[in-house]
Amino acid sequence: MTLDENWFTEVCEECGTAFSLRSRRKLHEEQTPFQKIEIHDTEAFGNLMVIDGFVMLSARDNFLYHEMMAHPALYTHRAPRRVVIIGGGDCGTLQEVLRHPEVEHCLQVEIDERVTRLAEEYFPELCTANNDPRAEFLFGDGIRWMKEAEPGSVDVIIVDSTDPIGPARGLFTEAFYRDCHRAVGEGGIVVQQSESPLVHLEILLPMHRAMRAAGFETTHTLQFPQPVYPTGWWSATMARKGGSLLEFREMEAAARPFETRYYNAEIHRGALAVPEFFRRELERL
């Protein structure tokens, strides 16, 4: 069958697939200096943000991504006090980070202020922590910020970016990871969204290689569902400057002082499991 004009469709060229959401209407569209942003009112997934034709998030299922970008890394670090988010303009990751009472400061470095302003308007439920005194917003280039960061000044870096095309390309390089490695203290962690385990091994495997080449002793990929992204199966890859990525503050995660919708200690442990085909690929690195 053919879909009529009441659908928003994203084609994933490298997957040979397309994903569509029935849209009641387009609520907003603008071209910023960096990209084209659209907001749709979808029938079953609530509001949808699209950047340059790629789905960024829906109201219905973003909790999966945002929880898994924040909590595993934060519960792996011994005492995450200083967090930096690169990208993350929709503020969903920031909100999850600030649920951790031990976090003293979270800086969000987003290149496009319009993403954040539109999130405040169309995804207010993700922006509830924006006025938290621990939150700081910087609208600018995350790559440059990392280059100039004070050595050892950060505990956890969360790279919550678009795909490695356009302005985000430089976030998937050894040079950027070297700057991250310098910016974090001993035991510091970087976590970065790393695409689909099924169709994006050519992004995932070089990411592991580049993180290790940049000086990180250990790297590990987490898997989780994300229905609005290609294949519905997504990942985040962590790198650590000394210390394990398989151990985490499991008791504290189980007794966490906030509600989640997906994350819990068993989900964290489970997300660390490595599918056989991916394990075999990593062994060859």
Place this chain on the structure above:
Amino acid sequence: MTLDENWFTEVCEECGTAFSLRSRRKLHEEQTPFQKIEIHDTEAFGNLMVIDGFVMLSARDNFLYHEMMAHPALYTHRAPRRVVIIGGGDCGTLQEVLRHPEVEHCLQVEIDERVTRLAEEYFPELCTANNDPRAEFLFGDGIRWMKEAEPGSVDVIIVDSTDPIGPARGLFTEAFYRDCHRAVGEGGIVVQQSESPLVHLEILLPMHRAMRAAGFETTHTLQFPQPVYPTGWWSATMARKGGSLLEFREMEAAARPFETRYYNAEIHRGALAVPEFFRRELERL
């Protein structure tokens, strides 16, 4: 954008979504006494089987589903010697079952012989165990078979069916589960595909209720990725006649005498993790 006629598209009405695969050509189409079966040659997912407009499997990603339908249940049972598959006409689950050397007999009860014949033609890689002397094929009604099964004659029942519409509807009922409960011995296990945790709670929760009402002491849902199914996030629900579903032969799973592409002991443990929102729903059952 609108997709042209070179795409196969499945609309998921209850999800408000559609999933499309670029198709090089339709290799086959037929109306059987039970359903319409199509085979497409897709650009990136290999051969694709579609029944009544719903994607059943693709060559590229069926390993996820078939491994997760077979191995967790078989490694949970202490000594799975007698296995029955209800449905499963593509033979992918049968193949995974027969990788277990302790299995002495696996009966597959598929209502539509054409599914199996087309699998042999278009998915020969799933049919490598069809000539195994332990495999027995019965083309008929699985619901009736279960009603007439010898009490205590089965160790593991795998319900590998289509969605609960059409001929598969009766497989999602308390009456069927009562028959399963009688058919399995002490410690016996039923595992059934149970749709998407994100969008099909109205199938998943009644399934737990019905399995327990039918006499099973414990039920537990496994989660795993399945990109060609709606949301890309799928589940299988297990029910057991006495004994735990959280414990399994973990050392044997880790030292299994066959290759897998997704399953391993950590993946098994991880798939048992219950997302917070689903845990809360189950508590209310």
